[in-house]
Amino acid sequence: MSDHIAFVLNGRPVTATGASPAMTLLDWLRGSARLTGTKEGCAEGDCGACTVVLEDATTERGGPCAPVNACLLMLGQIHGRAVRTVEGLRGADGTPHPVQRALAEGDGTQCGYCTPGIIMSMYAFAVGGEPAQPELIHDALAGNLCRCTGYRPIVEAMARVAQLPEARIAAAATVAASMPEVPAGPVFRTAAPAGQPDGARFDVPATMDALLALRRDHPDAWLLAGGTDLGLRVSHDREVPAHVVYVGRVPELQVIAATPGRLRIGAAASYARLLPQLDGALMPFGAMVRRLGSRQIRAMGTIGGNLGTASPIGDTLPVLLALGASVHLRSAANGTRAVAIDDYFVGYRRTALRADEIIEAVEIEVPARDEIFHVDKVSKRRDQDISAVLGAYRLRIDGGIVRAARLAFGGMAATPARARQAEAALVGRPWSDATVAAAAAVMEGDFQPVDDWRGSARYRQVVAGNLLRRLHVRVTRPDVALEIDRL
């Protein structure tokens, strides 16, 4: 048990005594630490003005330096970790860091409000040693908005620091030397002094047993993973949780295990850690995850959180439905039970998860080489946008006949759902234009989507049918260019 949060900030150990563990890192940096370089723009993970770097995180490319949104991270989450802010970039003699020089000299800043966040994304990119390929640069900047400079000079500055040896300061070594110890007990707890209005209990169980006992005894506590959904309630809605249980330190929840034909994903493994596993037969899943939020969101967000929120537009959920995944739920009383993903969603944002259970993992059967597996995300912007419709499909064709089909969609109903009538219209029939057109037509009876700002009900119906037609073209006519960037 501890009453303070300890972490490494800009290479030096600090303790945040008396601070509420459920306040955001951004509020602590700007308020208590008086480090106002890190800005607040949207307070909901979209603009990137609050970007800082976690120096001990695993990134999508295996590097140790991940950009994250300080507006979404709760202070308790960073206990025992290492954070770098824009103030921690200049040299000992006060000279600007090479990424700062590159942006300033390249006219990549005007009003300057977005600049610290962009600098930190550039820094993570440079330290990661990525090459100056346009798609990598755009991907690394997708979580940072600039309202006045225009992106060309920013992209050019980024290209100049890519693989620049002096842009890679030895951040990791500084961290290793000064990392505070995380208490060894099974439950670490820190709370603001009694009487403080923003006092909160924040448990960080280090073992599965401790987590399950907390879940059993405190079913109303917030169960926190990456915080890219829950963090908005603190940052944007200014809610003050009375009790948070952070699941990120339980080793079993971090395990990603690939065995022949199967992949098990621990509920608290970040998308950034998961991505390198999604190659080969699961490549379409990986391509979709690269469009989930931004690098900042993928460094924090988890598949367990996507399943916990169970939004009808949660991007991984139709994919898990198409793959026929099983969700492993665990409680102190009953151990682990595997729930078929078809039985997991029981209503709008309601699931089979019981009050005393946690999501432990999800297991996927990897499609065989001769199966068709594909995912299409349709959103207004390519990056950092929520889906209007997401389609995921797994089919087995044998001798020109469809033998099995799972077609799943997000954005079409109150839950992510399969298109059962369309599936029935495919199975047992030739894999032909006529069959696919008939299946796309009956799919209109599968869903009654809603109108909202992402798309009208009619738009969604037409898109879903067209996605099935497009899948058929993709498979049968590989010569046809189907991606806008390849036309």
Ligand SMILES: Cc1cc2nc3c(=O)[nH]c(=O)nc-3n(C[C@H](O)[C@H](O)[C@H](O)COP(=O)(O)OP(=O)(O)OC[C@H]3O[C@@H](n4cnc5c(N)ncnc54)[C@H](O)[C@@H]3O)c2cc1C
């Ligand atoms: C800017 C931005 C962009 C986004 N873009 C996308 C997008 O493109 N596609 C998309 O699908 N989502 C998107 N999201 C939403 C979010 O990133 C995902 O839903 C993510 O998977 C949530 O994971 P998390 O670990 O952050 O969950 P958290 O916020 O920590 O938790 C979410 C919910 O899951 C529950 N939970 C978490 N872990 C467990 C567990 N082990 N057992 C039981 N319950 C648990 C929590 O109690 C909570 O109810 C975006 C969010 C932001 C802020």
Ligand code: FES
């Ligand atoms: S303030 Fe906009 S992403 Fe954090």
Ligand code: FES
């Ligand atoms: S320089 Fe003004 S918002 Fe980017």
